[in-house]
Amino acid sequence: MCGRFSLIMEIEGLALRFEFEPYGLAQPPRYNVAPTQPVLAVRGGEPRQALYMRWGLLMSGAGQAPSGRPIINARAETVVERPGFRSALARRRCLVLADGFYEWQHDGAGRRPMRITLASRAPFAFAGLWNAWRSPQGDVVESCTIITTEANELVRPIHDRMPVILPEELETLWLDEEMQDAAALASVLAPYPSERMAAYEVSTLVNSAFNDGPELIAPAEQGRLL
DNA sequence: CCAGACGTTGTT
DNA sequence: GTCTGG
DNA sequence: CCAGACGTTGTT
């Protein structure tokens, strides 16, 4: 799954790479983005729109409170058929920007945090869905979820699920609101190729969502490399 | 019809 | 909202 | 995802 990630590049670089206007967006380097925190998302249209959304989709109740816990992930294998995701998949797709994500490898009693990046170390986009929930007071909360799929060969020793990273050439397709072919959308939600990714062990400092700094992405002493 | 869930992960 | 269960 | 709290009553 994907429950923690990083986004370190400055906003101007992200704006060039993902084709949005950076004005008004402050993006401090984030080494430990956790559920319920704001994430930088890009929506389709001309031009594309970048904004912050709360991570964890608030499933809309009938106007009162959001129902249940926020949903930080959606399964690619079932997202097409789930009622709760249906309208978001049709009309509210987005990119969630990142440059690495963390998975905890469980062995015996222990747990080792691993950081997984592109081999190039370039930033990338998770396939996301978003939602707008209006509170009784009239406030609109925009929230999003990250789609997951089965792990590729690189990630499988660490964990059996991984987030969907969109190949750069498919980002526009994912954001295209005219695209309504469910089979075509589902085919986009595939594991990213192992040979273009890398993984290494990091310090358990990343375990606490209160920690955030460059030391979180430093390779662990005598840590594993994949 | 209304009421109540709606999601994932991991662990057992 | 939209779907399932009663 | 992980970390950390988790409860009431009455009395001070």
Add this chain to the structure above:
DNA sequence: GTCTGG
């Protein structure tokens, strides 16, 4: 164990 908060 289970729930909430980040």
